[in-house]
Amino acid sequence: MARNSSFKFKQFTIQQDQCAMKVCTDACVLGAWADVKDADRILDIGTGTGLLALMVAQRNTYARIDAVEIDAEAFYQAGENVEKSPFHDRIVLYHSAIQEFxxxxxxDVIITNPPFFQSDLLSPINKKNIAHHAKSLDFDELIHSIDRLLKPDGRFNVLFPVDEGKRFRQKAEKAGWVVSQKLTLYHHDGKRPFRELMTFCRPEAAHHEEVGKVLHIYHNGETEYNPAFRELLRDFYLKF
Incomplete structure (x- = not known):
């Protein structure tokens, strides 16, 4: 996905020139896939541009959504994106680290595209460190924050690179969480998976065994979008 200064969706536009993390395909998949049904209150941890909060607001037409962002420039840009959207009256932004929120x-539901790369080398650009690395929010802190802020019967949705996702899942399960659904994301058939999306809940709220699915963005190489991908994003992408 091109790193333009803005990205226009069917019902809202994301300005992103002040944000280290731009609109990307895997985040859009999370926003369209995450389990947000029947939720009255939703929390978006590390909202960045406000993308996930806005996608969730479009899908769940009555939920009140709080969005937390630690980076000042991203926080203000997210506020502008939300204010210009049809959903501004249901989204409230907070400039805070989630540990202090x-x-x-x-x-009822938490959604997050958290810092990746627990062990990779740090970028010399601090904003990218905050966005990409768990420098300001490690796995244990994220799990603790979710445990503190989520209802006992609530669920949370996360997105990780595959290897990071495995490590996060181990920590989450050790802390008492279970995966209720998982989506493994591929660029196309023949490629290795590059992202895992997971929904977690507490064991007493799990009504069925883990449901695992796969999604390919393209078929026939990278010349055509996969029909399942088109269907998932058709309410958001202009080209669909």
Whole structure:
């Protein structure tokens, strides 16, 4: 996906020139796939441009959504994106680290595209370190924050590179969480998977065994979008 200064969706536009993390395909898949049904209150951890909060607001037409962002420039740009959207009256942004964020209520659903790369070399650009690396939010802190902010019967949705996802899942399961659904994302058939999307809940809220699916972005190489990918994103992408 091209790194343009803005990205236009069917119902909203993302300005992203002030954000280290631009609109990317895997984040769009998370926003379209995450389990947000029947949720009255949703929390977006590390909202960046506001993309996930806006996608969730489009899919769930009544939920109140809180979005937390630590980076000042991203926070202000997310605020502009939200304010110009049809969903501005249901989304509230907070400039805070999630470890310090306090709420008077717990959430039905949490969604997050968290910092990746727990062990990779740091970039010399600090904003990219915050966005890409778990320098400001490691796995244990993320799991603790979710445990504190999520209702006992709530669920949370996350996106990781495959290897990072395996490590996060091990930590989450050790902390008492179970995966209720998983989506493995491929560029196309013949390529290795590059992202895993997972929905976690507490064991007492798991109503069925883990449901695992796969999604290919393209078929016939990279010349055509996969029909399943088109269907998932058709309410968002202008070209669909």
């Amino acid at each position: 306090e709420s008077t209520y717990q959430y």
